[in-house]
Amino acid sequence: MTAAPSSARRRPSGATATRARLLAAALHVFAERGFRRGTMRAICRRAGVNGASANYHFRSKGRLYRAVLRDAFARLQREAPFPDATTAPRTQAEARARLRSVVEGIASSLLAPRAAPHALLALREMTEPTAALDDIVDDAIRPRFEAICAAVRGLRPGASDLEVRFAALSVVGQVVYHRTAGPVALRLLGEKAYGPPLVRAVVDHVVAFSERALLPGAAREGGR
Amino acid sequence: MTAAPSSARRRPSGATATRARLLAAALHVFAERGFRRGTMRAICRRAGVNGASANYHFRSKGRLYRAVLRDAFARLQREAPFPDATTAPRTQAEARARLRSVVEGIASSLLAPRAAPHALLALREMTEPTAALDDIVDDAIRPRFEAICAAVRGLRPGASDLEVRFAALSVVGQVVYHRTAGPVALRLLGEKAYGPPLVRAVVDHVVAFSERALLPGAAREGGR
DNA sequence: CGTCCGTTCCAACGCGTGTTTGAACTCGGC
DNA sequence: GCCGAGTTCAAACACGCGTTGGAACGGACG
Incomplete structure (x- = not known):
């Protein structure tokens, strides 16, 4: 697609714009309501x-979803680069x-009130996988996970591979829980919403908690 | 309901049995597929x-769901009692x-292959809340959360209330993540399913990780 | 100008959903 | 032995969903 410049330039006017608008709308709708609850009609509105035009560009709802997913993960990797997994931390x-x-x-990207739709969609695909999960787990998820593992390994050099993986999941899980169980967590904390101060507090806590769990001996946590 | 013994005993035969069978079926279906995806037809089958009989006993799908939820949380509290939150741990x-x-x-209750439907349903209500969430958060969730807080406080006596609450959420979040992001976590761990050995490994890791994070000074973890 | 083809729209279809209708059935009470 | 309330059932209803048919629009090309 996107055609050779000479032969297939048959876009009368806003065809590619329509495609782009559909992708953007679908990203928001799918991120907010998931694949099943996100309806074609809502996206098209x-x-x-x-609706017929949407089905002309992407041949079905499933294909539209997969296109959105690929786009979202690509943008996630482009806009929120993680520290490289290949280079181990020096100190x-x-x-x-x-x-x-x-x-x-x-x-x-997950907790803030203006959370990134790409990240929400990615999380949704992990918590309620569709058939598209296989397409992205190796290309998009694993590299980011390995980057976290590298950081963990830097804090706990002696740990086995399995320990490192478990620890990386623990770090991620602590943060993600505030999104997946957000309403309940808010009430248990006695808070109203995940505003910037609360998000900062969550980050500080998870970092301190995880550092104490990972660093050998008695670790000093930073400020507050 | 369940009536005064004299006046309203108008249950010709298996009416209460039908009610009970509907509740049990709805528990399984809702736990497996959630409120929206769990269909009345599947429950009735x-x-x-x-289906009309189901709508005779519970007047709508929503009321059936709320009945199941109340039942599930009551049973959860009865069958899986937590250490009392009121008595602080002595040592x-x-x-x-x-x-x-x-x-x-x-x-x-969440990870094992034969996970308890009550627990799955409870988790689902927390991650995808319906209007019924308010009915249960204070009666069923908060006491269990306070019990976890009490355990955390016993490990970290000097911590502030907010720190304790954050830490309790961290403990829960680490475990819950293996359920909510189960398929992805399995692939990242290189495992096939959450069999008993893997569940035990998760428990051992989370306990060790959290104890190191909570206990002051250099903590010795148990086995391995 | 006439033709073609990519694109958009209105209207409808087929399907699955939760719910209702109205008749049949089952008993305890008179 | 019949009445009537409680309960069950097959069938249908109304609605929303994803998807499709077919006509109308609009530039590109001959």
Whole structure:
């Protein structure tokens, strides 16, 4: 697609614009309501496009979803780059900085009131997988997970591979829980919403909690 | 309901049995597929009951769901009692035992291949709340959360209330993540399913990770 | 100008959903 | 032995969903 410049330039006017508007609308709708509850009609209304036209560009709802998913993960990788997994952190301080950067990245894209739709959609695909999960787990998820593992390994050099993986899941799980069980967590904390101060508090806590769990001996946590 | 013995005993035969079978079937279906995706027809087929009969006993799908939810939480509290939140743990060893018991309880009811439908339904109501959430958060969720807080406080006596609450959420979140993001976590761990050995490994890790994060100074973890 | 083809729209279809209708059935009470 | 309330059932209803048919629009090309 996107055609050779000479032969297939048959876009009368706003055809590619329609496609783009549909993708953007579908991203929002699917991120907010999931694949099943997100309806074609809602997407088309938001995009200002007729339903038949949507089915002309993407041949079905499933294909539209897969296109959105690919787009979302690509943008996620482009806009929120993680510290490279291949280069191990040199010092313990660098490892701590990487851990904080990872936690901050996840928290700000998932918890903040203006959470990134790409991140929400990605999380939804992990918690309620569709057939499209296989397409993205190796390309998009695993590299980011390995980056977290690298940070963990920097903090806990002696740990086995399985321990490192478990620990990385623990770090991610602590943050993600505030999104997946958000309404309940808010009430248990006595808070109203995940505003910036609360998000910062969550990040500080998860970083401190995880550092104490990972660093050998008695670890000093930073400020507050 | 269940009537005064003299006046309203108008149950010709298996009316209460039908009610009970519907509740049991709805528990399974709703736990497996959620409120929206769990259909009345599937519930009725499983219960061997006509749809109109189901709508006679519970007047709508929503009311059936709320009835199931109340039943599930009541049974959860009855069958999986947590260490009492009111009595603080006396010794550090008792606090550690409580922490392990809490983690084991959550893990075995959520992760094991024959996970308890009550627990799955409860988790689903927390991650995808319906209007029924308000009815249960104070009666059923908060007491269990306070029990976890008590265990955390026993391990970290000096911590502030907010710190304790955050830490309790961290403990829960680590375990719950393996359920909510189960398929992805399995692939990242290189495992096939959450069999008993893997569940035990998760419990051991989460307990060790959390104890290191909570206990002051250099903590010795148990086995392995 | 006439033709073609990519694109958009209105209207409808087929399906699955939750719910209702109205008749049949089952008993305890008179 | 019949009445009537409680209960069950097959069939249908109204609605929303994803999807499709077919006509109308609009530039590109001959």
